[in-house]
Amino acid sequence: xxxxxxxxxxxxxxxxxxxxxxxxxxxxxxxxxxxxxxxxxxxxxxxxxxxxxxxxxxxxxxxxxxxxxxxxxxxxxxxxxxxxxxxxxxxxxxxxxxxxxxxxxxxxxxxxxxxxxxxx
Amino acid sequence: xxxxxxxxxxxxxxxxxxxxxxxxxxxxxxxxxxxxxxxxxxxxxxxxxxxxxxxxxxxxxxxxxxxxxxxxxxxxxxxxxxxxxxxxxxxxxxxxxxxxxxxxxxxxxxxxxxxxxxxxxxxxxxxxxxxxxxxxxxxxxxxxxxxxxxxxxxxxxxxxxxxxxxxxxxxxxxxxxxxxxxxxxxxxxxxxxxxxxxxxxxxxxxxxxxxxxxxxxxxxxxxxxxxxxxxxxxxxxxxxxxxxxxxxxxxxxxxxxxxxxxxxxxxxxxxxxxxxxxxxxxxxxxxxxxxxx
Numbered sequence: 001x002x003x004x005x006x007x008x009x010x011x012x013x014x015x016x017x018x019x020x021x022x023x024x025x026x027x028x029x030x031x032x033x034x035x036x037x038x039x040x041x042x043x044x045x046x047x048x049x050x051x052x053x054x055x056x057x058x059x060x061x062x063x064x065x066x067x068x069x070x071x072x073x074x075x076x077x078x079x080x081x082x083x084x085x086x087x088x089x090x091x092x093x094x095x096x097x098x099x100x101x102x103x104x105x106x107x108x109x110x111x112x113x114x115x116x117x118x119x120x
Numbered sequence: 121x122x123x124x125x126x127x128x129x130x131x132x133x134x135x136x137x138x139x140x141x142x143x144x145x146x147x148x149x150x151x152x153x154x155x156x157x158x159x160x161x162x163x164x165x166x167x168x169x170x171x172x173x174x175x176x177x178x179x180x181x182x183x184x185x186x187x188x189x190x191x192x193x194x195x196x197x198x199x200x201x202x203x204x205x206x207x208x209x210x211x212x213x214x215x216x217x218x219x220x221x222x223x224x225x226x227x228x229x230x231x232x233x234x235x236x237x238x239x240x241x242x243x244x245x246x247x248x249x250x251x252x253x254x255x256x257x258x259x260x261x262x263x264x265x266x267x268x269x270x271x272x273x274x275x276x277x278x279x280x281x282x283x284x285x286x287x288x289x290x291x292x293x294x295x296x297x298x299x300x301x302x303x304x305x306x307x308x309x310x311x312x313x314x315x316x317x318x319x320x321x322x323x324x325x326x327x328x329x330x331x332x333x334x335x336x337x338x339x340x341x342x343x344x345x346x347x348x349x350x351x352x353x354x355x356x357x358x359x360x361x362x363x364x365x366x367x368x369x370x371x372x373x374x375x376x377x378x379x380x381x382x383x384x385x386x387x388x389x390x391x392x393x394x395x396x397x398x399x400x401x402x403x404x405x406x407x408x409x410x411x412x413x
Contacts, residue, residue, distance in 0.1 A: 024355020027267035027311060030318045033274055080355045081270045088271075 024078050036077035040085050043073040053093050055086045236365060236373035237262075238339040242300070242332055245313035245325040252371055257402025259374075259394055260296040262365040264342045266303035266358045267315040274319075276362060279383045281320035283364075286387035287394070288322075293403035294394045300326045302344040302360045304333045340365055366390060369401060 020026045028036065046066035047055055055062040063070060074082055103109065178184035239252045263280055265273035277299065284297045299316055301307035304327050307315075312325035327333065337344055337360075344360035364377040364386065374393055377386045394401075 023353070024268060025353065027306070027315060029314075030274070037271075078268070078270075078355055080268075080357050084270050084357055 018075070022074075022078055024080055028078070032076075036081060039069075039073045039076040043069040044085075044089060045069075047089070054090045056083070056090075236339075236341050237367055237371055240332070240336045240339060242326040242328040242336060243309060245309045245316060245327075247309045250324065250326060255296060255298070255367065256371050257369050258296050259294055259369060259390065259397075259401075260298050260367045261377075261390065262298045262300060262340065262367060263363075264300045264302050264337065264340070264344065264360055265362075266301050266360070267307050267311055268303065268355070268357065270357065272362055276364075276379070277316075277319045277323075279386070280364065281323075282383035283387045283390065284320060284322060286383065287390050290391050291394045291401075294401055295390060296324060297322060298324045298326060300333070300336055300340075302333065302337060302342070303346065303358045304328055304330050305346070366393065368393070369397065369399060 017026070021028050021032060043055075043066060046069040047053075047062060050061070050065040052058050052062050052065065077085070099109075178187060237252070241249065241251045244250045261280065261283070263276060265277070280297055280299075284295060287295045297320065299312070301312060307327050309325070309327060312327055316323040316325045326336070328336070336342075342361045342363075344358055346358050347356045350356050362379065366374040366377060366389070368374050375389065377389060381389070
């Protein structure tokens with residue numbers, strides 16, 4: 001796993017920085033945030049194709065189906081962020097389902113944007 | 121058709137016709153009961169009265185008879201009654217609606233400005249003390265967040281940078297963008313300086329002691345919660361409100377801008393407020409916001 005690679009990988013500056021980000025010792029820069037978000041999107045795309053909604057609850061299935069993506073996600077993001085994004089994903093999917101349901105019932109849509117990035 | 125519709129009408133007429141005499145009887149009997157309870161009385165001479173009194177008014181016997189049959193009710197009287205009743209009903213409804221609108225308008229007028237903002241004392245990303253007085257004389261856009269924020273704050277800060285540039289293009293120096301950390305334990309001036317520098321050089325980053333930040337958040341009605349029992353070195357996220365607070369040059373709250381506003385929309389709102397401002401804006405000669413970093 002990514003975390004152990006870093007501990008065994010030895011003490012280059014880059015590795016030290018990455019470890020600090022993962023443990024939350026430092027706040028990531030814009031570029032580091034971007035890298036984390038990309039890793040997250042990759043991981044979520046994998047979960048999507050495998051029909052996994054909650055990666056925390058279906059931990060085993062998620063680990064089995066998206067091993068590589070998960071490793072990258074955990075390498076590039078702070079551990080706290082990983083948990084946060086996994087929870088966010090569940091809520092977001094639920095929200096979308098609820099919105100769809102309401103729209104089917106003829107509810108009016110208010111223009112509120114909560115996406116990370118623009119959806120296609 | 122005609123017969124069908126007249127039949128119920130006749131029944132109504134008959135009923136109406138019969139009521140006055142009965143009412144008259146009741147009225148008389150109660151009146152007499154009061155005086156002589158043991159001698160209830162019989163009749164009401166209603167029936168013969170109209171004829172006797174009004175014979176001279178009618179030209180023909182038929183007219184008198186028809187008048188007698190329908191009693192004091194006629195189509196004219198009926199329609200007048202319905203029209204008057206309908207008119208009054210409409211008027212009451214109309215007045216009720218008007219009063220309600222008035223009450224809403226008065227309530228909004230009476231409440232005045234929400235109590236958001238107030239005195240504070242914090243330090244900026246250069247370690248310089250900043251108080252509420254330093255923000256007066258210009259509009260300020262206050263945002264609360266923390267540097268370890270995973271997604272929303274960075275996005276909102278990018279938006280704030282765009283907003284700021286758009287407002288600057290129209291009214292240079294009229295707006296101060298302020299970022300207040302909700303995580304003073306980790307976000308010292310140096311951290312803030314590095315973090316905000318990536319968004320906009322013009323941002324003013326504020327931090328302080330936990331109590332100072334807490335007082336600031338309370339004044340701005342900002343909810344934030346740092347997890348309790350955090351061990352030193354342990355990572356955590358801070359839950360907080362995500363609005364931009366637009367404050368006027370006197371330090372009074374104007375409006376909250378949220379996620380639903382695009383940078384362009386938000387900038388327009390701000391520019392409109394700046395245009396509305398009747399007082400004098402205290403814009404520093406060399407805009408301090410660009411020289412702070």
